[in-house]
Amino acid sequence: MTWNDVVFxxxxxIISIGASLLLLAPVVGWRQRETSAKWSMLILLGITALxxxxxxxxxxxxxxxxxxxxxxxxxxxxIFFKLxxxxxxxxxxxxxxxxxxxxRYSVWEYYSLLGFALCGMMFMVSGMSLISIYIGLELMxxxxxxxxxxxxxxxxxxxxxxxxxxxxAVSSGILLYGISxxxxxxxxxxxxxxxxxxxxxxxxxxxxxxVMLLGAGLCFKMAAVPFHVWTPDVYEGAPTxxxxxxxxxxxxxxxxxxxxxxxxxxxxxxxxxxxVLATISALSMVLGNLAAITQDNVKRMLxxxxxxxxxxxxxxxxxxxxxxxxxxxxxxxxxxxxNLGIWATVLMLRRHEYxxxxxxxxxxxxxxxxxxAFAMVIFLLSLGGIPPTAGFIGKYFLFAAAIQAGFGWLAxxxxxxxxxxxxxxxxxxxxxxxxxxxxxxVAITRPLxxxxxxxxxxxxxxxxxxxxxxxxATESSRWIGARAAIIPHAGR
Amino acid sequence: xxxxxWFLILSAILFAIGVCxxxxxxxxxxxxxxxxxxxxxxxxxxxxxxxxxxxxxxxIFVFFVMAIAAAEAAVGLAIFISLFHHRATIDVxxxxxxxx
Amino acid sequence: xxxxxxxxxxxAVAVIFALMVVLHRNPVVGALALVASFFALAVMxxxxxxxxxxxxxxxxxAGAIMVLFLFVIMLLNLQKQSEEPTRPLQQFLxxxxxxxxxxxxxxxxSKYAVMELPAGPFIADARTVGIRLFxxxxxxxxxxxxxxxxxxxxxxxxxxxxxxxxT
Numbered sequence: 199m200t201w202n203d204v205v206f207x208x209x210x211x212i213i214s215i216g217a218s219l220l221l222l223a224p225v226v227g228w229r230q231r232e233t234s235a236k237w238s239m240l241i242l243l244g245i246t247a248l249x250x251x252x253x254x255x256x257x258x259x260x261x262x263x264x265x266x267x268x269x270x271x272x273x274x275x276x277i278f279f280k281l282x283x284x285x286x287x288x289x290x291x292x293x294x295x296x297x298x299x300x301x302r303y304s305v306w307e308y309y310s311l312l313g314f315a316l317c318g319m320m321f322m323v324s325g326m327s328l329i330s331i332y333i334g335l336e337l338m339x340x341x342x343x344x345x346x347x348x349x350x351x352x353x354x355x356x357x358x359x360x361x362x363x364x365x366x367a368v369s370s371g372i373l374l375y376g377i378s379x380x381x382x383x384x385x386x387x388x389x390x391x392x393x394x395x396x397x398x399x400x401x402x403x404x405x406x407x408x409v410m411l412l413g414a415g416l417c418f419k420m421a422a423v424p425f426h427v428w429t430p431d432v433y434e435g436a437p438t439x440x441x442x443x444x445x446x447x448x449x450x451x452x453x454x455x456x457x458x459x460x461x462x463x464x465x466x467x468x469x470x471x472x473x474v475l476a477t478i479s480a481l482s483m484v485l486g487n488l489a490a491i492t493q494d495n496v497k498r499m500l501x502x503x504x505x506x507x508x509x510x511x512x513x514x515x516x517x518x519x520x521x522x523x524x525x526x527x528x529x530x531x532x533x534x535x536x537n538l539g540i541w542a543t544v545l546m547l548r549r550h551e552y553x554x555x556x557x558x559x560x561x562x563x564x565x566x567x568x569x570x571a572f573a574m575v576i577f578l579l580s581l582g583g584i585p586p587t588a589g590f591i592g593k594y595f596l597f598a599a600a601i602q603a604g605f606g607w608l609a610x611x612x613x614x615x616x617x618x619x620x621x622x623x624x625x626x627x628x629x630x631x632x633x634x635x636x637x638x639x640v641a642i643t644r645p646l647x648x649x650x651x652x653x654x655x656x657x658x659x660x661x662x663x664x665x666x667x668x669x670x671a672t673e674s675s676r677w678i679g680a681r682a683a684i685i686p687h688a689g690r
Numbered sequence: 691x692x693x694x695x696w697f698l699i700l701s702a703i704l705f706a707i708g709v710c711x712x713x714x715x716x717x718x719x720x721x722x723x724x725x726x727x728x729x730x731x732x733x734x735x736x737x738x739x740x741x742x743x744x745x746x747x748x749x750i751f752v753f754f755v756m757a758i759a760a761a762e763a764a765v766g767l768a769i770f771i772s773l774f775h776h777r778a779t780i781d782v783x784x785x786x787x788x789x790x
Numbered sequence: 791x792x793x794x795x796x797x798x799x800x801x802a803v804a805v806i807f808a809l810m811v812v813l814h815r816n817p818v819v820g821a822l823a824l825v826a827s828f829f830a831l832a833v834m835x836x837x838x839x840x841x842x843x844x845x846x847x848x849x850x851x852a853g854a855i856m857v858l859f860l861f862v863i864m865l866l867n868l869q870k871q872s873e874e875p876t877r878p879l880q881q882f883l884x885x886x887x888x889x890x891x892x893x894x895x896x897x898x899x900s901k902y903a904v905m906e907l908p909a910g911p912f913i914a915d916a917r918t919v920g921i922r923l924f925x926x927x928x929x930x931x932x933x934x935x936x937x938x939x940x941x942x943x944x945x946x947x948x949x950x951x952x953x954x955x956x957t
Contacts, residue, residue: 207929214936221943267926307943314940321933329751333930336758337937340765344944347769353776359769359948364721367762368712371728374755375705378735382698385743387751404902407895691907692797692837698899700801700834704808704827706892711812713884719817719863723824726855727808730831733847737838741912742905746922749914752843753923756850757934761941763855767862768949774866 205256206272209249209280210321216242217313223306232305236295239309243288243316250280268388269327274674275527276324279454282531283323286447287316289538289652292645293545294439301349308348312443315341319451323458328377328387331455335373335419339366342448346436358435365418365428373415379408390681392463409464409471416459420452422508423481430493433501434555438548441497442541445504450530453511457526460515461678472516476608479516482509483615491622494557496544499622500537503581506619507533510612513596517603520679524671525595531667532592532660536580539653542646543574560626561633567640571630573654578623580657583616588660591667697738705731718770722763729759797837804830817868821859828852840914 204211220238228234254277291309298305315338322334343366347359381387383405384395399405418425433441464471486506493499511533514525546567547559564571580589593616600609660667704727711724733752740748803826810823828851835844862868923931 203929210933214932218936218939221939269926269930304947307947311940311943314936317933317936329747329754329927330930330933332751333754333758333933333937336762337933337940340761340937340944341940343765343769344940344948347772347948350772350775350948356769356773356776356948360718360773363766363769364718364725367722367725367766368728370762371708371725371732374729374732375735377751378732378739381736381748381751382739382742385739385745387747404898407898692793693904693907695900695904696797696801697834697838699896700804702895702899703805703892706888706895707805707808707812709891710884710888713888714881715812717817717868719859719868720811720820723811723817723820723859726824726851727811727827730828730851734831734834737835737840737843740914741838741840742907744908744910744912746914746918749840749843749919750923750927753846753919754930754934756846758937760850760855761938763858764941764945765948767858768945768947770862771866771949 203270205253206270208253209246210317212249213242213246213313213317213320216245217310217317220306220310220313224304228306232295232299235305235309236291239291239313240288242313243284243291246316247281247284250277250284253277268390269330270324271326271677272324273677275454275458275678278527278670278674279323279450279530280320282450282534283316283319283447286450286534286538287312287443289542289649290439290443290447292649293442293538293542295645296641296643297437297439297545297548303348308345311341311345311348315345315443315448319447322451323454325455325458326389326462328381328389328392328459331459332370332374332377335455336370338448338451339370339419342366342440342444345440345443346432348440349437354435355437358432361428361435362432369415369418369425372411372418376408376411376413376415379404380412383408389459389463393465393681396464397466410474412459413471413475416452416456417478417508420449420456420508420511421505422478422512423485423505424478426482426486426505426508429505430498430501433504434495434497438497438541438545438555441500442538445500445541446534446537449504449508450534452508453515453526453530456512457515457523458678461518461523462681465518472518475512475516476605479509479512480608480611482506482512483612487615487618487622490619493622495555496557496559496626497555499557500540503619503622504537506615507581509615510593510596513600513605513608513612517596517599517605519599519602520675521595521602522599523675523679524668525592525599527671527674528595528667529592532580532588532657535653535656536577536587536589539573539577539650539657540581542650542653543570543577546570546640546642546646546650548641557625557629560629563630563640567642570640570642570650573650574630575627576654576657578626580661582620582623584620586658586661588657588664588667590661591664694738694742697734701731701734701738704728704734718773722766722770726759726763729755793837796833800830800833803827804834817863818860821856821863824859825852825856828856839912842914842916842919 253272290312294308298308318334318337318341322331322338325331325334343359343363346362347356349355380392383399384392386392386395414425421429433445436444483506486502486509490499490502493502511526511529514522514529576587580587583589583593597609597612708724708728708731711727712721715721715724733755736748736752807823807827811820811827814820814823828847832844832847835847
């Protein structure tokens with residue numbers, strides 16, 4: 199460990215120390231101060247974000263951007279995702295504010311666990327060795343299990359935590375076994391070494407088992423179809439801000455690590471996995487979208503929609519080309535912000551314990567809060583991939599990547615399923631604009647307004663003028679693209 | 691010196707037994723014990739390969755997996771206790787407030 | 791030859807007790823069987839020339855984790871709780887699926903994973919592991935300590951008594 203390593207790891211060091219310090223606040227008698235908890239968390243996230251940006255300039259000066267004996271990379275891909283995670287966690291902090299104030303749970307532990315989860319995600323997305331990826335993944339998952347069950351006086355929350363935990367532990371066992379078999383065949387845990395070994399080894403069946411088990415474990419984390427059973431229940435039962443966390447930051451982390459492992463380590467492992475993953479992707483899109491139509495609970499509907507979105511993101515991973523890699527980056531960003539905006543609107547409707555959770559609760563929102571109803575429409579259009587919004591850019595890249603890689607049928611299916619998804623998104627729009635609502639008040643608080651407005655600006659701006667995002671994604675994916683031997687294309 | 695593949699076969703058998711426990715049992719604690727069995731099978735594979743390659747990486751991975759399994763056990767059992775406060779059962783199929 | 795005898799004896803012990811964990815109805819018996827299975831695995835680690843990990847296996851798994859399991863089983867008084875049998879179809883699918891998985895895995899491993907052992911001893915004592923751990927792996931190590939901290943916080947939050955009403 200040299201000073202160089204410390205600089206590389208500075209964001210993680212800061213967030214882990216900061217999150218640990220948050221735990222100390224109740225000891226000095228600040229237990230009740232929700233506002234100072236929120237601000238401490240936001241300041242901590244701000245410092246971390248600045249450090250990440252600072253590190254990115256530092257890294258540009260050093261060609262060899264790998265640290266800790268090759269276990270850690272601070273490339274553009276990692277920095278892009280780290281900034282998404284930090285922003286998402288900052289927004290979730292704002293979303294949690296009123297929610298926590300009303301319930302009587304200890305806020306400091308809540309924010310500190312969010313910080314630990316962020317630390318795990320940031321460590322994971324930089325991981326160049328399966329060891330560090332596994333540790334980061336477990337830190338993220340463990341914090342999520344606890345946060346899902348955080349409202350322990352509510353039976354639903356505890357039940358969600360239990361389901362999430364049992365299935366999550368099984369999936370990490372499976373993931374580990376996959377890692378061990380890959381280690382056995384390649385003789386290394388480093389992603390680049392695995393990639394190098396795979397280009398010379400004749401693929402055998404032990405390796406096939408290993409890659410399939412690893413893929414199954416990762417598919418669980420991103421809730422793709424055969425491994426999705428936990429998603430609706432956990433999303434419904436967990437406290438709403440935590441559902442927002444699971445469906446945005448945690449999901450983007452799963453996309454990122456899936457892309458990193460498959461682009462860096464398994465790009466030469468052409469045997470069958472892209473067909474298997476294509477099937478998983480198709481199943482996720484079909485099942486997620488069709489099941490979402492029948493849901494009356496908004497949290498469950500969004501859970502199924504997030505399963506479908508895992509299917510779309512998989513398109514970018516199986517296509518294994520420059521468009522696909524950039525598509526994963528762009529899509530993650532677009533998806534995270536559209537989804538966070540929706541969750542902010544759902545939380546505005548939270549009049550009582552479970553308000554805002556049913557589709558009926560949206561009735562007449564256009565009269566009660568016209569601007570936020572309009573924002574909600576934009577977010578839904580973005581999730582559906584309709585042109586003036588940013589969602590279109592993300593889907594454009596993913597579908598184009600799939601076509602370029604020869605998965606034309608999958609791209610056609612994805613377009614069809616996007617059309618199906620508009621059906622249930624429009625159900626919410628119809629409820630908001632065409633139905634008479636019961637005259638109940640909405641709780642539009644300042645933090646929720648900030649989150650929804652920021653997401654709205656990002657979603658619209660990137661939809662109308664996407665060039666900076668595309669350039670940034672091209673820049674960020676360069677390092678991995680060069681390693682995966684995919685030639686970067688210029689422009690769109 | 692016992693060759694590596696004997697250890698790998700033992701580990702595969704133990705892993706399959708663990709998977710079987712996860713699939714067929716309903717008691718949360720037993721399912722969790724089956725998961726521990728799976729994780730231990732993985733450790734055996736790692737160690738067998740570490741000796742095969744004369745690499746310390748595999749061995750250190752086992753070390754990390756043990757620490758993480760301990761943390762996971764603490765959190766998992768705490769969740770079971772929390773659920774038991776509500777339900778007086780840890781049968782995973784009884785946990786059906788929300789439909790599957 | 792004696793090594794093979796030890797290996798097969800303890801492999802049999804590990805498998806039999808593992809089966810007991812999965813098949814026995816009483817979770818206390820299951821937990822104790824799991825301890826026995828972990829001890830047998832510790833013997834495997836000794837055979838794999840990693841005495842340090844064998845010691846850790848006994849201390850961490852058989853000692854700490856399993857005591858925690860037993861403690862929770864006793865605390866919640868689960869040994870008396872009868873577990874309903876699973877539906878026959880699920881039972882059958884579970885057995886068949888895991889058997890197919892295991893047989894397939896064993897078949898492929900015995901076919902492809904047969905390798906010559908390299909010459910020379912594999913040094914994996916506490917000293918070697920410690921030096922590597924605190925040189926190259928220091929930051930993952932610290933990450934795991936953060937993970938343990940998160941686990942402590944979570945365990946305290948979730949398993950404590952109901953949240954006190956704040957005044």
